[in-house]
Amino acid sequence: MNQEHVQQLEAAIQAVAQRKVSNFYFVACGGSLANVTPAQYILDREIEIPSAAYSSNEFIHRSPKALGPGSVVITCSHSGNTPETVAATTFAREKGALTICLTNLVDSPLWEAAEFKLHYNYAPYGEALRGEETSMAILYRLVFGILQTLYPNEKYANAISSIENGLHGVYERNKALTLEAAKAFGRNYKREKLIYTMASGINYSVAYSFAICLLQEMQWIHSSAIHAGEYFHGPFEITDFDVPFIVIKGLGETRPLDDRAYDFCAKYSDKTILIDAETFDLEGISPDVRPYFTNLVAGVVLRQYAQHLSEETGHALSVRRYMWKMEY
Numbered sequence: 077m078n079q080e081h082v083q084q085l086e087a088a089i090q091a092v093a094q095r096k097v098s099n100f101y102f103v104a105c106g107g108s109l110a111n112v113t114p115a116q117y118i119l120d121r122e123i124e125i126p127s128a129a130y131s132s133n134e135f136i137h138r139s140p141k142a143l144g145p146g147s148v149v150i151t152c153s154h155s156g157n158t159p160e161t162v163a164a165t166t167f168a169r170e171k172g173a174l175t176i177c178l179t180n181l182v183d184s185p186l187w188e189a190a191e192f193k194l195h196y197n198y199a200p201y202g203e204a205l206r207g208e209e210t211s212m213a214i215l216y217r218l219v220f221g222i223l224q225t226l227y228p229n230e231k232y233a234n235a236i237s238s239i240e241n242g243l244h245g246v247y248e249r250n251k252a253l254t255l256e257a258a259k260a261f262g263r264n265y266k267r268e269k270l271i272y273t274m275a276s277g278i279n280y281s282v283a284y285s286f287a288i289c290l291l292q293e294m295q296w297i298h299s300s301a302i303h304a305g306e307y308f309h310g311p312f313e314i315t316d317f318d319v320p321f322i323v324i325k326g327l328g329e330t331r332p333l334d335d336r337a338y339d340f341c342a343k344y345s346d347k348t349i350l351i352d353a354e355t356f357d358l359e360g361i362s363p364d365v366r367p368y369f370t371n372l373v374a375g376v377v378l379r380q381y382a383q384h385l386s387e388e389t390g391h392a393l394s395v396r397r398y399m400w401k402m403e404y
């Protein structure tokens with residue numbers, strides 16, 4: 077991990093340690109919101125201090141009553157320019173909250189708006205990028221750093237060392253392991269007009285971002301992320317032999333929900349694609365925290381699926397018709 081990132085993380089973690097924290101909020105839009113919600117899941121499982129995740133504009137308009145000087149508000153915007161996220165950060169800061177932002181762009185409006193600033197690295201698909209420098213790694217390093225500072229525990233130390241020493245290799249090995257499956261997905265699903273995604277727990281955010289960012293935004297393919305628990309309360313009625321579903325199974329406490337949804341779905345849909353964390357190579361991630369890392373690996377694996385889908389459809393992942401072009 078580079079020294080600049082280490083120093084930025086240390087400053088933010090110390091600032092949190094010096095507050096009497098009453099709640100945590102994770103606030104962002106779209107893919108960045110999907111990125112931060114796993115942190116809320118982790119805090120929810122590990123500590124009694126409540127936390128919540130919000131889409132930026134709703135955070136401002138809903139204006140949670142509990143937002144105030146006891147709050148730690150963690151915002152994220154890849155571009156650093158999303159107006160709703162910049163405004164949410166300013167709003168939280170005005171309410172006296174401790175604000176920490178994550179962004180790829182130093183000196184961006186988001187960078188200026190937040191009190192503490194964390195930069196992460198990014199490289200377009202396929203280019204070399206150290207796993208421990210990505211947005212998810214910096215976010216996880218922040219969250220486990222806060223946990224370790226407030227409640228020192230071997231498990232949190234293991235998580236930190238897994239991020240710093242194990243994550244990069246895990247990403248590379250799992251991309252290699254699933255390359256052929258990603259190519260087959262591209263070939264076999266290139267003509268689909270609609271693909272659903274489904275998951276639960278910490279992996280739900282991956283199903284969500286694959287549906288709204290990779291399929292809808294970047295491939296213009298209809299989609300919806302279905303929560304595996306909610307599947308039986310409406311959505312399962314649309315299951316049929318020719319309706320495609322991507323189902324992610326995690327390793328954690330909500331895996332029984334994934335098993336149940338997958339079993340039903342695979343029985344009635346011949347186009348059920350399984351991304352199962354049990355098949356991931358997680359060597360280098362400490363066993364006691366592996367369930368918290370399955371979403372990171374599923375995200376990298378599915379990004380490769382999207383890349384191969386895009387090569388087959390001929391629709392580059394970078395093409396937009398409205399985003400950043402029209403007024404909205």
Ligand SMILES: N[C@@H]1[C@@H](O)[C@H](O)[C@@H](COP(=O)(O)O)O[C@@H]1O
Nearest residue numbers: 106107108153154155156158289
């Ligand atoms: N796929 C995401 C979108 O979901 C998001 O709305 C947009 C702005 O996000 P950010 O605030 O991270 O720059 O960027 C990406 O394209």
